[in-house]
Amino acid sequence: MIAMNLTRNSRAPVARSAQAGFSLIEIIIVVVLIGGIVAFAATRILGGGDRAKVNLAKAQVQTLAEKVQQYESDTGALPGSLNELVSSDASGWLGPYAKTAELNDPWNHPFEYKMPGENKPFDLMSFGKDGKAGGTSVDADIAFE
Numbered sequence: 001m002i003a004m005n006l007t008r009n010s011r012a013p014v015a016r017s018a019q020a021g022f023s024l025i026e027i028i029i030v031v032v033l034i035g036g037i038v039a040f041a042a043t044r045i046l047g048g049g050d051r052a053k054v055n056l057a058k059a060q061v062q063t064l065a066e067k068v069q070q071y072e073s074d075t076g077a078l079p080g081s082l083n084e085l086v087s088s089d090a091s092g093w094l095g096p097y098a099k100t101a102e103l104n105d106p107w108n109h110p111f112e113y114k115m116p117g118e119n120k121p122f123d124l125m126s127f128g129k130d131g132k133a134g135g136t137s138v139d140a141d142i143a144f145e
Helices: 002-008 024-075
Strands: 112-114 123-126
Touching: 024 123
Parallel strands: none
Antiparallel strands: 112 123
8 A cells, every 4th residue: 555655646846936036027127137237337438438539538638639739849830730740851850750640539530730830930720520620528628727
């Protein structure tokens, strides 16, 4: 009799709680929450990239202006264009003062250079992310002071 009971009851009953899993709605809610967190984090990280490019453009404008001033110090005249910082046959030229890649801002737009400038020997600026004069935030102009 004992042997008969063992074969009939070879599997022990499993508790209902051990069989339960996540429902489809619970899985969907978790996936949506994780997606929301990732989207929020991505906007914070990518938004920081624009601010970093603005700060980089400010530094590049100042550095490029110093290179223009060094050109003037060596040759006795301001360059007619920024390309003369890379290559020139001007008397006293000790360059190159800049590389071709340095003549573009972080958004790959060429820096605006005017000689003579308004109330100063030259103007040098980046037009920001949109590459157009004026604008606000990351599209604002960044000028040498």
